[in-house]
Amino acid sequence: MKLFNAIMIGLKDIWAHKYRSLLTMLGIVLGVASLVAMAAIVKGMENGMKESLVAMGGVDKVRIEDEDVPLHQQHLEDQAPGKTMADVLALQQNATLVRLISPEMGLRNDVVRRGGKTAYPSETVGVTRAVLEMNLYEVQHGRFFSDYDQEHASSVCVIGTGIRDELFGAPEEVGEEIIPIGEIIHLNGQPFTIVGMFKHYESEMTRKLRELAQQNKDKQEPGIQRRTGWRSQRWDAFWRKNNVVYIPIRTMWVKFRSGAGREVEMDDGSIVAMPDPRLDDIDIKVRDFDKIQEAIAQVKNILMITHNGIEDFEIDTQEDRIEDINKNIRNARMSGGIIAALSLLVGGIGIMNIMLASINERIREIGTCKALGATGTDIFAQILVESVTLALLGALAGILAAFGLVQIIEAASPTQNSPVITTTPMIIAVAFSCGVGILAGFFPAIKAARFDPIQALRYE
Amino acid sequence: MPLVELRDIHKVYHLGGEEIRALDGVSLDINEGDFCSIIGPSGSGKSTLMHILGCLDSPTSGTLKLDGMEIQNATPRQLATIRNQKIGFVFQFFNLLPKLNVLQNVELPMVYSGLGGRERRERAMEALRHVELENRSKHRPSQLSGGQQQRVAIARALVNNPRIIFADEPTGNLDSHTGELILDMFRGFHREGRTIILVTHDPEIAALTSHKIEIRDGKIAANLDRTLAGLDRPIPAAV
Numbered sequence: 180m181k182l183f184n185a186i187m188i189g190l191k192d193i194w195a196h197k198y199r200s201l202l203t204m205l206g207i208v209l210g211v212a213s214l215v216a217m218a219a220i221v222k223g224m225e226n227g228m229k230e231s232l233v234a235m236g237g238v239d240k241v242r243i244e245d246e247d248v249p250l251h252q253q254h255l256e257d258q259a260p261g262k263t264m265a266d267v268l269a270l271q272q273n274a275t276l277v278r279l280i281s282p283e284m285g286l287r288n289d290v291v292r293r294g295g296k297t298a299y300p301s302e303t304v305g306v307t308r309a310v311l312e313m314n315l316y317e318v319q320h321g322r323f324f325s326d327y328d329q330e331h332a333s334s335v336c337v338i339g340t341g342i343r344d345e346l347f348g349a350p351e352e353v354g355e356e357i358i359p360i361g362e363i364i365h366l367n368g369q370p371f372t373i374v375g376m377f378k379h380y381e382s383e384m385t386r387k388l389r390e391l392a393q394q395n396k397d398k399q400e401p402g403i404q405r406r407t408g409w410r411s412q413r414w415d416a417f418w419r420k421n422n423v424v425y426i427p428i429r430t431m432w433v434k435f436r437s438g439a440g441r442e443v444e445m446d447d448g449s450i451v452a453m454p455d456p457r458l459d460d461i462d463i464k465v466r467d468f469d470k471i472q473e474a475i476a477q478v479k480n481i482l483m484i485t486h487n488g489i490e491d492f493e494i495d496t497q498e499d500r501i502e503d504i505n506k507n508i509r510n511a512r513m514s515g516g517i518i519a520a521l522s523l524l525v526g527g528i529g530i531m532n533i534m535l536a537s538i539n540e541r542i543r544e545i546g547t548c549k550a551l552g553a554t555g556t557d558i559f560a561q562i563l564v565e566s567v568t569l570a571l572l573g574a575l576a577g578i579l580a581a582f583g584l585v586q587i588i589e590a591a592s593p594t595q596n597s598p599v600i601t602t603t604p605m606i607i608a609v610a611f612s613c614g615v616g617i618l619a620g621f622f623p624a625i626k627a628a629r630f631d632p633i634q635a636l637r638y639e
Numbered sequence: 640m641p642l643v644e645l646r647d648i649h650k651v652y653h654l655g656g657e658e659i660r661a662l663d664g665v666s667l668d669i670n671e672g673d674f675c676s677i678i679g680p681s682g683s684g685k686s687t688l689m690h691i692l693g694c695l696d697s698p699t700s701g702t703l704k705l706d707g708m709e710i711q712n713a714t715p716r717q718l719a720t721i722r723n724q725k726i727g728f729v730f731q732f733f734n735l736l737p738k739l740n741v742l743q744n745v746e747l748p749m750v751y752s753g754l755g756g757r758e759r760r761e762r763a764m765e766a767l768r769h770v771e772l773e774n775r776s777k778h779r780p781s782q783l784s785g786g787q788q789q790r791v792a793i794a795r796a797l798v799n800n801p802r803i804i805f806a807d808e809p810t811g812n813l814d815s816h817t818g819e820l821i822l823d824m825f826r827g828f829h830r831e832g833r834t835i836i837l838v839t840h841d842p843e844i845a846a847l848t849s850h851k852i853e854i855r856d857g858k859i860a861a862n863l864d865r866t867l868a869g870l871d872r873p874i875p876a877a878v
Contacts, residue, residue, distance in 0.1 A: 184750050191738045547734040550695060551795070552723020552751040554716050632695050636730070 182564065189565035192537070193572065203533045204573035206526025207615065210519050211577025211608040216584040217515035218604035221508055227596035228504045230382055231416040236314045238497050239468050241475065243461040243482070246493035259491035261457035269485045270463065276474035278466040281306065281313035284431045285459035286367065291342060291424060293364045298345035301419040303366060304459070305431025313462045314420075321360040321375035324427045328374075332433040334426075336366065337375035341422035351389070366424060369434055380420045383596055432456070471496065520611070526573065527615035534566050534623035545627055546635025555628035562627045566620025567613060574612035578605055640707065641668035642802060642834055643692065648701035650687050650857075661687040662698070663857035669836065669850065671802075673864075674829040676837045676845040679854035688854060689838045693726055693805050694718045706802050723751050727796030731808035733788040735780040741767065741791050742776040748799045766794040770824070786817035793824060804828065807838045822847065 193200040232238060243266075248256050267282045274280075289303035308323060310316065318337060328335050343349075343359055350356040362373050381389070439452030465474040475494050482492055538545065545558055553561075585598045650662040661684045669675050677692075679685040690696040691703065694710065697718070703711045706725055713721065722728075727748075735744045745763040754762075767773045770790040780788050789809060796804055806825065810818030822844065825835055829849075837848060845851050853861040 188739070195738050543734065544736050547730070547736065548747070548751075549719065550693070550722060550728045550730075550734075551748045552719050552799075554719040554751075556716075557751055633690050636695075636734070 182560070185561045185564040186568060188561060189568045192565055193569060196537075199533065200569060200572075203529050204526070204569060204576060206529045207523060207570055207573030207612050208526075208577040208580055210522035210524075210526050211574045211612060212580035212584055213522060214516065214519035214608045214611075215578055215581035215600060215604050216588070216598065217519060218512070219581070219585050219598035219600040220588065221511045221515065222599040222601055223596040224511065225504065225508050226599060227382065227384065228507070230596075232497065232500060232504070233315065234380060234382075234416040234420050235497070236462070237464075238501055239464050239471075240313065240497055241463045241465060241471070241478075242495045243463070243478070244493050244495050246491060248489055248491050252489055255489050256491075258487065259489045260486055262461050262492060263456050263458060263485075266461060266482055266485050267458070269481050270461070270478060273481050274463075274474070274477050276466050276470055276477050277463045279309050279312055279464040281309035281460075281462045282428060282458050283310070283460040283462065284428050284436065284457075286431065286435055289367060289424070291346065291364050291366050293346040293362070296346045298342050298422070300339075300342060300424045301422040303424040303426070305428035306425050307428055310425065310462075313464060316420075317378045318375045319378040320358045321373070323375055324425075329427045329429050332427060332430040334369065334371045334430060334434070335374045336364070336371040337377065337425045338364075338373055339377050339421040339423045340379040341418065342424060343376060345422075351392070366426070367435070371426065377421075377423075380417050382415075382417050385417065387597075471498075519608075523608075523611055523615050526612075527570070527619040530566055530569055530616060531619035531623060533569075534562060534620055535626070537565075538562060538623050538627040541627075542630060542635045542638040545630050546632050546638065549630070549632035550636060558630070559624045559628035562624035563617065563620040566623070567616035570612045570616025570619065571609065574609045577608065577612075641704075642671045642673075642706060643667075643669040644702075644704040645692075646702045646704075648688075648691060648698045648703065650684075650691065650696070651699045660857050662691070665701075665854075665857070665859055667852060667859060667862060669803075669834065670864075671834055672829075672832050673850045674825070674835050674837070674848045675850040675852065676839055676848040677852045677854060678839055678842065678845040679860075680840065683854050684857040685838060685840075685854050687857075689805075689807060689836075692836060693728065694721045719751075723748055724799060725802045727799065727801040727804045729789070729792050729796050729804065729806040729809045731811040733780070733785070733792045733812070735788055735791055735795075737780055739780075740776065741772065741778050741780065741783070744780065744791055745795045745798050748795060752799060762798055763794070766798040767791075769797060770794045784817075785813050786820060789813060789817075789821055790824070793821075797828075802834060804833060804835045805838075806835065808840070809837070810841075810844065811839075 243262060245261065248259055262282075264282060267280055270277060270280050284305040286303040286305075289300055291298045291300060291303075304310075307329070311318070311323065321337070323337055324333070324335060327333070338359075342364075343357060344352075346364060347353075347357045347359050347362075358376065359373050360376065363370050364373060365371070436456065437454045439454075441453055441455040442450050443453050444450055463474075463478065465471050467474075475496070479494060483490065486492065545553075548558065548561075582600065585600060589597050645665055645667050648662050648665040649660070652659040652661055663684075665684075665688060677685055677688060687696070691698050694705070694713075695718070697713065698711055701711065702709055705721065708721075710718070710721060728734075736747070739747070742760070742763050745766055746759045749759045749762065764773055764776065767776055770793055772787060772790055772794065775783060775787065775791075780791065783791065793809075796806075804825075809825070810821055813821060825837065826847070829835055837844070839845055850864045851861070852859060852863075
């Protein structure tokens with residue numbers, strides 16, 4: 180009951196000095212707004228980074244990559260077998276901590292042609308069905324390769340929408356979505372039938388760009404549209420994902436690798452083509468993400484056997500990338516948080532200043548309250564409540580301001596990953612403001628509580 | 640048994656190494672139902688006596704009994720409770736809180752005694768009715784005249800139903816006509832049987848009271864209790 184009254188009196192006092200209170204609160208408002216908005220922007224950044232991480236196959240993907248043999252094994256270098264299907268078989272039979280293995284046999288200097296049009300895929304790979312789950316692909320049109328295609332090394336392929344855009348025309352350009360199932364394209368001169376096409380993948384950013392472009396279509400100036408250079412797009416994880424050509428791994432072997440997979444220079448200088456059974460990639464997914472280290476050790480042990488003890492491979496996890504992302508996020512949070520905390524502290528000092536001024540001009544009122552039976556504790560609580568109320572009002576205004584700020588940021592840069600306001604920084608901001616209010620009010624409250632009632636009553 | 644009983648009260652201040660005897664052996668009794676005035680020139684120790692009687696201050700030595708309780712050694716918190724429960728204050732400058740409306744000002748002592756909202760409002764309205772200001776309950780003090788403000792202060796002093804009403808120059812800041820009305824009000828409370836202590840420097844006002852205490856140089860110079868002297872008579876309604 181007393182607390183409620185104290186809050187009501189505090190609110191009245193704040194209202195009685197509207198402009199002064201507003202200016203006092205401004206520090207807290209800005210501090211809270213910057214804290215919440217900053218957290219929202221960082222969250223947006225984090226979402227963007229995680230998005231491309233997922234586009235690359237998710238966090239639980241582990242890659243087995245080629246690596247130079249270590250120094251002490253250098254004399255065995257020409258014995259190094261490289262990654263082969265033997266490794267895949269060995270892993271499938273023995274690696275109990277691995278749930279998915281996807282071998283990939285790539286095609287070098289890959290070009291796809293159809294009619295007069297040419298496309299350069301991000302990668303052309305022979306794969307098994309495991310690649311769908313490994314790289315998180317979904318066949319939207321047509322089908323994936325069947326076991327029959329694998330067994331017979333059929334000349335079939337599944338393409339990403341980017342290849343379709345290059346060879347048949349993008350929906351944005353031709354005005355309708357072309358589904359080229361059944362069409363024949365030439366992969367390095369060999370005819371292949373398209374049996375399936377993947378879903379279109381895009382980041383939140385490109386989706387926004389595309390939507391923006393669609394909205395502005397009417398306003399677009401006539402003339403030749405300039406396409407952005409593919410070189411810059413090559414770095415985009417989503418571009419790479421949309422520009423793949425997948426063929427059955429056995430087809431890759433039969434058509435491109437078994438005759439002339441690699442060229443070897445002979446002693447007399449002539450170049451001889453040899454079959455190349457090596458895989459470019461073996462990607463695996465572990466059964467239990469918490470046991471990723473054990474799984475890696477197991478994979479390494481198995482591979483050391485199949486590789487005759489020659490360590491010509493390296494196991495690479497996405498952990499480094501996650502670690503990078505987390506580090507960036509932590510740094511952004513830390514710097515933003517420190518700035519916001521300083522701002523809140525400055526706001527707190529402002530509140531303390533105002534509370535000191537306020538009790539000095541209310542000495543007589545405080546004396547009257549004491550004569551009417553207010554104890555020191557009553558006065559202390561009154562001043563403290565006013566200070567905390569001021570800080571909390573500032574915090575609430577700051578949260579509202581943060582929403583506004585985020586709207587402005589979004590309007591100013593519509594193509595960036597949009598900031599996401601989360602509750603945690605709000606709770607932190609409010610708690611911190613409350614603490615600042617208590618700290619700022621503490622000293623003035625003690626001062627007011629210790630006023631001698633006689634002195635206070637006599638004060639002019 | 641007297642309501643207030645002072646025995647050999649001393650109050651000594653130290654000001655820059657100098658000893659100031661503000662009260663020097665004051666003993667007096669104030670009975671229940673007294674209309675008592677304390678009069679004296681400034682620097683006489685009148686204010687100090689008033690503060691000790693009003694439980695705003697503690698004496699250096701001597702005993703002070705109020706309503707049967709010895710309180711010369713009370714802690715500040717106990718004194719606050721006594722002020723809240725047993726004493727109602729009326730000040731020269733009204734001392735209303737400017738940000739609260741009339742009703743809230745009157746409710747304030749009950750806030751400190753921890754009463755519930757509904758009871759507070761009822762009792763405050765009752766007190767305002769007593770001073771004929773119930774239709775101004777939502778006004779701010781600044782919207783009232785001086786006499787009305789003092790009546791609000793009187794309602795605030797009455798609201799906790801104290802044993803003593805303590806008035807420090809209650810007419811000092813009012814014109815003479817309004818002052819008369821306020822004094823009439825105190826006379827009315829006296830007739831109702833309340834105990835009133837009035838601090839003033841005006842002998843005319845002091846002459847209206849039944850018990851006159853004159854203080855000079857920290858000592859009681861005159862203590863005239865007409866009730867004891869058998870001189871009690873109806874106090875004239877107006878001077």
